[in-house]
Amino acid sequence: MPTSAxxxxxxxxxxxxRVSAPMSIGIFGVLMVGLADAFFLARYGDFALxxxxxIYPVTMTLTSLSIGLSAGTxxxxxxxxxxxxxxxxxxxxxxxxLMGLGLASxxxxxxxxxxxxxxxxxxxxxxxxxxxxxxxxxWCLSFPLLVMAQLLNSVFRAAGxxxxxxxxMFGQATLNIALTPLLIFGWGPVPELGVAGAGLATFLARAxxxxxxxxxxxxxxxxxxxxNPLKGLLASIRKIGRVAAPASLSxxxxxxxxxxxxxxxxxxxxxxxxxxxxxxRVQSLLFVPMLALxxxxxxxxxxxxxxxxxxxxxxxxxxxILTCLAYGAGLSAVLxxxxxxxxxxxxxxxxxxxxxxxxLRFVGLSFFGYGILITANAAxxxxxxxxxxxxxxxxxxxxxxIPFAWAGVLIxxxxxxxxxxxxxxxxxxxxxxxxxxxxGLLDTDMxxxxxxxxxxxxxxxxx
Numbered sequence: 511m512p513t514s515a516x517x518x519x520x521x522x523x524x525x526x527x528r529v530s531a532p533m534s535i536g537i538f539g540v541l542m543v544g545l546a547d548a549f550f551l552a553r554y555g556d557f558a559l560x561x562x563x564x565i566y567p568v569t570m571t572l573t574s575l576s577i578g579l580s581a582g583t584x585x586x587x588x589x590x591x592x593x594x595x596x597x598x599x600x601x602x603x604x605x606x607x608l609m610g611l612g613l614a615s616x617x618x619x620x621x622x623x624x625x626x627x628x629x630x631x632x633x634x635x636x637x638x639x640x641x642x643x644x645x646x647x648x649w650c651l652s653f654p655l656l657v658m659a660q661l662l663n664s665v666f667r668a669a670g671x672x673x674x675x676x677x678x679m680f681g682q683a684t685l686n687i688a689l690t691p692l693l694i695f696g697w698g699p700v701p702e703l704g705v706a707g708a709g710l711a712t713f714l715a716r717a718x719x720x721x722x723x724x725x726x727x728x729x730x731x732x733x734x735x736x737x738n739p740l741k742g743l744l745a746s747i748r749k750i751g752r753v754a755a756p757a758s759l760s761x762x763x764x765x766x767x768x769x770x771x772x773x774x775x776x777x778x779x780x781x782x783x784x785x786x787x788x789x790x791r792v793q794s795l796l797f798v799p800m801l802a803l804x805x806x807x808x809x810x811x812x813x814x815x816x817x818x819x820x821x822x823x824x825x826x827x828x829x830x831i832l833t834c835l836a837y838g839a840g841l842s843a844v845l846x847x848x849x850x851x852x853x854x855x856x857x858x859x860x861x862x863x864x865x866x867x868x869x870l871r872f873v874g875l876s877f878f879g880y881g882i883l884i885t886a887n888a889a890x891x892x893x894x895x896x897x898x899x900x901x902x903x904x905x906x907x908x909x910x911x912i913p914f915a916w917a918g919v920l921i922x923x924x925x926x927x928x929x930x931x932x933x934x935x936x937x938x939x940x941x942x943x944x945x946x947x948x949x950g951l952l953d954t955d956m957x958x959x960x961x962x963x964x965x966x967x968x969x970x971x972x973x
Contacts, residue, residue, distance in 0.1 A: 517670045517813045518592065522826050526833075529672040530799075530806030536672075536679030537805070538798050545791070546687040547708055550694050558705050561641035564634045568621075569649060570765045575617060576657040578758025579610050580664035581808070581891045582750035588668035588809045588892060592816020599665075600734045605746035606661045607733070614654040622650045641705040648709030652716040659720040662727050668809045674726065682719030686711050753891050756900035760887065763900075767907035771927065774915045778865075778924045785853065785865025786927070792852060792870060793877075799837060800881035803830055804888040811951070812892035820950060823893070827951045830885040831943065838878020845874035865924060872928045879935030886942035886951075895949045902945055906938040 517525040544566070551558040583606040590598040621628075625646045626639075634642050659682075663675035692700055693707030703710060727733035768790070775786045807830050814822040845852070853866030883906065887899035911934035918926020946952040947963035954960065 516591070517810050518817050518819060518822065522810065522822065522829055525670070525810045526803070526806050526826065526829065528806075529667060529670060529809050530802045532673040532676035533667070533805040534676075534798050534802035536676035536683075537801050538795070539680035539683030541794055541798070543683050543686050543712075546690055550691045551705065551708060554694055554704060557637045558641055560638050561634070561645065561705055562708075564629055564638070564642055565645060565649075568628070571762050572617060572621060572653065573656070574758045574761035574765075575613060576610070576660045577761045578754040578756075579606065579613070579657065579750065580660045581757040581888075581896065582606075582752070582754030583661050584664040584668040584808050585753045585812055585892050585894055585896075586746070586749045587665050588812025589816035589894070591669060592813040592819075599669075600731070601742060602746050602750075603662075603665050603727075603733050605743050606665075606750055607658055608743070609747055609750060610657040610661045611654055614657040618650045618653045622646065644704065644706035645709040648706065648713040652713040655713075655716045655720040659716065659723055662723045662733065665727070665732055667805060668812060669732070670809060670813075672806065672809075674723070678719055678723045681722070682715045685718060686715035689714060753894060753896040756896040757891055760896070760900040760903040763903050763907050767912055770912045771915045771930075774912075774919045775924070775927055777919050778927075781859070781861040782865045782924050784859070784862035785867075786869060788853060788862060789866040789869035789873075792866070793873075796841060796877065797880065800834055800877075800884060803833060803881070804884045807885050808888045808892040810892075811889045815893055823889075824951055824953050827886070827889050827946055830889070831882050834878050834881035834885060838876075838881060841877055842874045845870045849874070868924065869928060869931075873931045873935070876932040876935035879937075879939035882939040883935070883942045886946050889951050890945060890949055893949055893951055898945050898949055902938070902941050905941065906934050910934045910937055 517528070520528070548562060551562055583602065586602050586606075587599050590602060626643060629639055629642050659678065663678060666672065666674040689711035690708055693703050693711050694705070695707075696702030724733070772783060772786065775782050807826060810826045811823045814820075814826065849867040849871040850863070853870060854860075854863040883902065887902060890896065890899040911930055914930035914933055915927045918928075918930045920926070922929070940958070943952065943954075943959055944962045944966060947954060947959055948967040952959075
């Protein structure tokens, strides 16, 4: 049963919408799981919510492995589809699954063995550490399933069938949210499991999600078990790894960078930290359309590049940049008017809401820049230039956001952090456009773009 859609046969705008629109629903569902965990665990006990605070940044860093592998798989599969190599796509899918299972199992075992020492080093102790260690075993069991499910999702996205990935993601998220309070607090014959219940809910939802998409992939012949699994295995690993390794690092950079910026905000006080955290949670939801667009641009660029249609790839990148500019403009207008009531909905108190509103009102003016950055990174990954996207993300965080946030907070207080975020987003967008021009994904020579792009290309040849 063929499921692949040749995105090159359709207008660019339709192709982007075809892949991106369903992903917005899936991404929103995934984000809601984290919010639901925090909501229910906060009602179970302060120690439980504190435990999640320790767990979340570590598990997010590990999850960057699955994001990177998915980016590498999507790149190789979409380019194979663009060249009309269906058998190569099926073999790559099998190789990606084997690669993901192996790497995820090793990472999970290492994390499980190191968890008591790692979280103790981070400052967790007593009841909080006990709660962390009650959650971790279930999360570790679920991680290989998450990785392999995301790899299959990336294959469907690369084939232009993102609604399959979106249904899997949203269905899994819905099940997770439904099970979480039941297993945390217990009900009827179901015992109260506390923090371990949140971990068990994650495991059950991921297990059902994985086996559901596995069966569907086999039924639709996206995953074939009758191909020789060893044929071309090393070549596939090299192709996937060339994108997956830098893409994984690129996605791991942001959580670490945000932790460093949060430490700078802590100089202002607890209310500022609470407001900053509340604002960034709102920000993650506001970014859903641009995150979905970044999920959509990869298959469109990958298939176009595989078919050697560079002009189509360039038009797709140009359209995503214009879309981010338009969405960012509308979003900033809304936030200028409604930042205060929005912040009040998610902040703990009036002072924290004031800090959160400042962030949304002023940094919101630059949200377009972050959208351009992440969509450009996805396009460069699909172009098999993941080192460029990794370098761009690393430069934004380490050279701009962190140092300017620390300098800003010491000189100007909380407003200094806001200016650092604005600078990071706008310069990140400028760097993204330059990088896309340098690797052939844009054809503009407008002032401030063409010259730096040629200089960058001369230093690191994209070909």
